[in-house]
Amino acid sequence: MSKTFAVSGQHYLFDVQAFAHTILALGGDSYEYALRDRTTQGVIDDVAQGVSELGVLMVTDATKETVLSALEEADLTFTELAESSPRIALGASHPLSNAKKLTLDDLADWPYLYFEQEPDASAAFAEEALGDVPRAKSIACTDRASLSELATAMNGYTVTSGILVGITDGGSLTTVELDTPVKLHLGYVTCKDQELSRIGQRFVANLQKSLKLYARF
Numbered sequence: 001m002s003k004t005f006a007v008s009g010q011h012y013l014f015d016v017q018a019f020a021h022t023i024l025a026l027g028g029d030s031y032e033y034a035l036r037d038r039t040t041q042g043v044i045d046d047v048a049q050g051v052s053e054l055g056v057l058m059v060t061d062a063t064k065e066t067v068l069s070a071l072e073e074a075d076l077t078f079t080e081l082a083e084s085s086p087r088i089a090l091g092a093s094h095p096l097s098n099a100k101k102l103t104l105d106d107l108a109d110w111p112y113l114y115f116e117q118e119p120d121a122s123a124a125f126a127e128e129a130l131g132d133v134p135r136a137k138s139i140a141c142t143d144r145a146s147l148s149e150l151a152t153a154m155n156g157y158t159v160t161s162g163i164l165v166g167i168t169d170g171g172s173l174t175t176v177e178l179d180t181p182v183k184l185h186l187g188y189v190t191c192k193d194q195e196l197s198r199i200g201q202r203f204v205a206n207l208q209k210s211l212k213l214y215a216r217f
Contacts, residue, residue: 005022005032005033005034005053005199006035006046006053008038008042008043008046008054008056009035009057010056011127011143011147012056012058012160013163014163014186014210014211014214015035017206018207018209019035022202034052037144039118039121039127040117040125041125043055043056044070044074045074047074047076053190053196054188054190054196054200054203054204056188057187057188057189058129059184060129062124065124066124070122075191075192076189076191077190077192078187078189079188079189080185081186081204081208082163082185084161084184084186084211085177085180085182085183086129086178086184087160087161087176087177087178088102088157088159088160089151089158089159089160090110090155090156090174091173092174094110094155099176101176102178102179103178104130104133104180107157111139111150111157112135112138112139113138113140113147113158114127114139114140114141114159115127115128115147129182129184130159152172152173161184163186163211188204
């Protein structure tokens with residue numbers, strides 16, 4: 001019998017590992033699964049419309065009120081699984097890659113890469129902590145591969161989660177601690193009053209395990 005399951009998430013990698021572990025454990029001769037990288041609004045829309053059973057999101061204290069308000073309007077709920085500290089992701093050959101800690105001022109002269117949101121999206125929908133800080137040089141990307149390649153080719157950087165699992169691009173990227181009190185709140189989004197399927201429950205369990213194992217504080 002065919003199994004179906006779909007997850008939508010922002011452009012983080014920790015949900016990819018949780019998704020892989022879930023479907024590998026289930027096995028089966030026939031199934032239909034989907035893992036979708038979306039903008040923040042895209043994650044909300046997918047779950048609200050039933051395109052995906054759940055979504056994976058990150059918010060900060062500064063963005064939480066706006067994002068939760070959008071979720072409430074869409075009749076969705078956010079369940080936090082872990083808190084983590086943001087880090088700077090940059091090319092392994094970047095002149096600052098060996099720093100023990102960096103500030104945004106240290107990076108002022110380098111290109112900032114970020115994931116593009118809808119034109120009318122709130123600044124709170126940014127997938128990067130401190131996304132509203134003005135930068136002299138910035139480049140919008142729509143997928144992880146492009147962002148990683150540009151970060152390496154242009155000595156650029158982005159602000160990513162403290163969840164280091166998934167840095168598996170041949171070692172071209174590394175992360176450095178960001179000197180900031182900001183914390184990331186990582187979790188999942190579901191429709192209100194809707195119980196997760198058995199596959200959904202397994203995915204959440206794997207996601208929580210991954211987050212607890214790799215979160216940095």
